[in-house]
Amino acid sequence: MQQQTEPRPDGVAFGFLTAVESPTHGLFGGYLLVDACGRPLEFHCTTPVKVSRAQQILYGATLHGHLHGRQIGATLLAESALEPAVVLTDIEAMLQVRTHTSHPVALVQRFEHHDGAAGFAVGGMRVSPHASDAARESALREHLAELGAAVDLGEPFERIRAAIDEAQRH
């Protein structure tokens, strides 16, 4: 087993950020950074965040954005040693992490779930950048075209979920 802390100096990293709801434990966050071939560079995961009924009422409609974007997303991104070209998420509420980071953030969804919406296609996925990153769309396209040639953009999220699942059993 080889685990080093030294990232590839010349490579571009891509972030994949998601959260997994556990009925018993709460919400786990996971952040995977991969290289252009989809190989893992870093992985960060949170302890679960459990939201009480009172907090649900108190935060109301703002709960999911705060929980995903601030509590989980921003915390995870702060732990990374690498600078991702883009942070991709498959949870809309996680887009709020953009207010806590300077990296571009984009939502990734399968075409059938997001037909007709804004964004651009990479493989079978639609990528919708955060509104703040609209100006960077062409640069994002370029980066993600390279990654998308090697990796189905929905696939790394499966890895994160499998890892979080294993962490719960551990």
Added chain:
Amino acid sequence: MKQPDDLAPSHAIRSLRGHDLRLQAVGRLPALDPRLPRPAALRLPLEATAPAAVRVALLDDVPKVESFRFAVATAPPPAATAVRDRNPSRPDAADGAGEAASATRRTRIAPPRDVVKLSEKFFYLLQPDLETMLGASRLEFPRQPFPFQLDGMAFLMPRHEAVLADEMGLGKSMQAISSMRLLVRSGEARRVLVVCPKGLVSNWARELADWAPELTVAVIEGDPERRRWQWTLPDVPVKLANYEVIVRDRELVRELGLTFDLMVLDEAQRIKNRSSQTSQAVRSIERRRSWALTGTPVENSAEDLVGLFEFVAPGHISERMAPRAMGAAVADHILRRTKDKVLKDMPPRLNRDARIELTAEQRETYRRAEEEGVLRLSDLGREATIQHVFELVLRLKQICNFDTATGESAKLDCLAAELEEVQASGRKALVFSQWVETLGRLRGSLGRFGALEYHGGMSTAARDEAIRRFKHEKKHSVLLLSYGAGAVGLNLQFSQYVFLFDRWWNPAVEDQAINRAHRIGAAGAVTVTRFLSADTIEERIDEVLRRKRDLSDMILSEAGSPAASGLTADDLFALFKLAPPKRAAA
């Protein structure tokens, strides 16, 4: 007790509300009856107490974060152009050899059971699936691997101790090479040693060139000086050597301080005998990963597996273990698939036993030889040894092939007739015998079919040339092979017919021979004809072998108790209805 009306509570209340107050002004109030209920006193507090505050914590506490960082690949960046399948038409798949890996399938690399640390489990769980890995690395392959082959790679790659025990013909070498290739590319393996039987070195070199063309391979061969130089060649990730070289260079490897990240043994049943020089030499080499490839992990008894594991995971199992316990202990280290399970659409293998009546002259020679032989054994009585019986069996089997007196052969006549049809249909046939001499006689008689020979008496170059000509030149319809040299490692799936001219002692070896043709890429049904001379020793041997055929399956399925396989001394004596001599007490 009933109260009088004037004492009833309702009456008293009425009095207080009006009537009796009026009376108060004119006279003395009547004394209140102490039995009347008193009204409840209401206490009105002058100062209210503060309400309890319900405190709802805001979501401000940041969760704890566990972080893991991974090694990065040291391989050069992939080429700009991807050519992933050098043979996109995939003739084998097109011929129905099975479904190739589809684009949507994801083959995950699961952590082995003995991985305990979460960080190590994450290392495997967070790797891309194999399809992504292969696509991203833009590796060239001669054809798209089958799904079960990707499963085999996903089994091998994370394991330091592994036995790939697929049935012959399922591509064990290709799975090992592709796994090794990915490990080299990811930087997990820099020095690899592949050890195989001498006759398969050129075959392995070819397979390595096909499945891992970018890996430089050094074949360790030649005189000692040359070998020393080859062992120490820098920047050559793969060293390829045969078992004999490993035995010969055991001290040299130690002296040079060579260690390997991965050591792969092909036809690993060669080391089943732990006390053999081969096993000891192989085990003496320093290595981080040990993979064994064999189609027959249990050839004769459970001890075979113990011998194999002395290389793969020393001390992991012992012969004292019950078969079920042994099976459970090795379960996570062994992967075995059979063709009928993984290649549902593979062309069928059609078996037929050709029961041949000896010619009259052959029968007479056979009868005399058997009578004389049995008589001699009887005369020897307790002095008769296994060697005496063995010699008689060999002699009788040879007569079943060719009459030693007249040279007649009922089998040859039958074979020649069959080959007429093979040749006429433009097909190819393999003929196996245990004797090189028999192969020579057959070649002399089968010249019109362009018969070629392949056996251990030939040089490696001559054998390679025979394979080349048989494969590419239409005039050669028949390849005559010895079980010893031709049963393992060769890919002859363009042959549609296999003839077992005589029978080997162990059904596993016969299966290996048959699977030279009946393997992935087989162009159609493979017909296997096993010649059996009627009412001879061959039929009796066949009967014994049939009873023992399932031994390997019993061990690998963790069920039943292992019996001996092949022919034991007792079996050999029983062939002639003789009692084996009593063994001396230990």
